[in-house]
Amino acid sequence: MVEDRDVVIIGGGIAGMTAARELRDLDPLILESSERVGGRVWSKRRGDLALSVGAHMFPPPDSIIGRQVDEFGLEVLPITGSMLNIAMNDRIVAGARPEAFPLKLALSLRGRVAFARAGLKVRKAVAEHEAAVIRRPGDTEAMIRLRSMQAGGDISFGDYLGSLHPEAERIFQALCNRSSGDLDSITKASMATLFAHVWDSGDLGRNMRGGSGLLVDALGQDLAPHIRLQTAVTRIAVTASGVDVEYVGPDGAGTIHARTVVLAIPAPLIPALFGESLPADTASALARVTIGPTTVLSVLTDETEPMPWDDIYSLLTPDCRFNMFFNHSNAFHATGAPKQGSLLMIYGGGGRARALAGLTDAEKERAFLDDLHRLYPQTRGHIAETWLMPWQYAVPHATPGRWRVQETLDRGIADRVFLAGDWVGEFGAMETAAETGVDAAAAARRVLSADRA
Ligand SMILES: Cc1cc2nc3c(=O)[nH]c(=O)nc-3n(C[C@H](O)[C@H](O)[C@H](O)COP(=O)(O)OP(=O)(O)OC[C@H]3O[C@@H](n4cnc5c(N)ncnc54)[C@H](O)[C@@H]3O)c2cc1C
16 A cells, blocks of 8 residues: 655754654654664763763854754753863863964974974965855855855865875874864864854853753654654655655565655665666766764763863874764753763764774774874773774764755755755754754645645
8 A cells, every 4th residue: 555645854853853853743754773862962871971972062042953952841951161172192271272283282392393383274274165155145055055065166175275294194193083074075164163153152061961862852752643653665756746755664574555755864875765767967967965974982981089081072083093082971960960970972984983893893993992092091990882884874064065965955856855964954963954854844844835826
């Protein structure tokens, strides 16, 4: 039996669930392949803290995600620890202003000069990015997104910085790995966006009490009648009257005839669902989307005494096999509650994740823990629990020329299938995913209204 639906949403991450909430009056159906909703927002609660292998930093209250947090009565606390810190050549430089790093890091004279020079270039790139995203009369979100990707969107960050001293290169490589990219792949535009976000820590400067997973759990409960879990879409075919969506679920295979579809799964998974029927322009646009890998290790420690990382939220670690160290418990120490261990997250993106590819999960964990113990010997003997997640598709980043396919992605497929997900936007974050969910939902509604007129 073929089921009929106005809207089928494929993928139950933030993008898909946000789209579903926009279309609630049309009785949308979310098909989600895994046994849980939330995709790359995933945490397991441990008291006020949570082991987390995905998104952890929240945007301000005046955002789509901020309003969801508020609606579900969830609590986000401002990150109090410093965000701009670097551990290199056996020295941790914490809480310095960005321009002071070349002086404070343990670098050779040449490394210092090269890093300072490159820093000035980064400043210039961020200024260009900020000018590009200033709202102009008549702007839509899509127009701002496009300008943001375009300003420095045809050159890799590595080419923009030019030949670097090895010490400066190590620092910038680690920074590019933060977006699951590498110096020679990620654009100047993408990195300028990241720097703008990190320097303006107010933008993503909050953590959720009890873990980010509480948000996707709440969204999942809110949308429960509209969600089918463990239901993987296997084929999509656009027909004269709509879209046929084939799936395999707990009760076997089925087909839904949908008038519109919001497709909210990672871009690399889309072509296989359409096979030969994918329009050529969409196929080449999707091929320009890069979602890099990141291996994440979430670590719960059991100390009750103060530790040297207590005042740090994030630390760049160019000398480790992971490139980032986060202390998620930081916000909670500021509440004055007795210390209940720390919740650390370490991850290696881009080339760092690929370098681990031949290892077993246990070996990856061992490699990360060895480097963690080197970075902070105080963690030895205090590891209470760990959770490893080798994401194949972790965070999207633009490669040179990616902005040129933006309009094709924004248009969707055959006026019936609309694309949503952080990769449709220019910055891999929950808010981007939510924005694209809102846009895709609006496009689906326009088509349905026109069908009825
Ligand atoms: C390590 C890490 C740290 C991050 N940190 C932050 C942060 O601090 N702040 C922030 O804002 N963002 C952060 N992000 C990014 C954020 O997690 C993502 O931008 C966001 O969650 C993407 O949501 P999405 O809905 O676009 O995609 P996803 O979450 O990937 O959802 C896609 C869904 O589609 C499902 N699916 C796939 N194929 C099929 C199929 N064939 N049929 C049905 N369902 C299918 C998947 O199971 C998944 O649930 C981080 C990401 C990672 C990996």
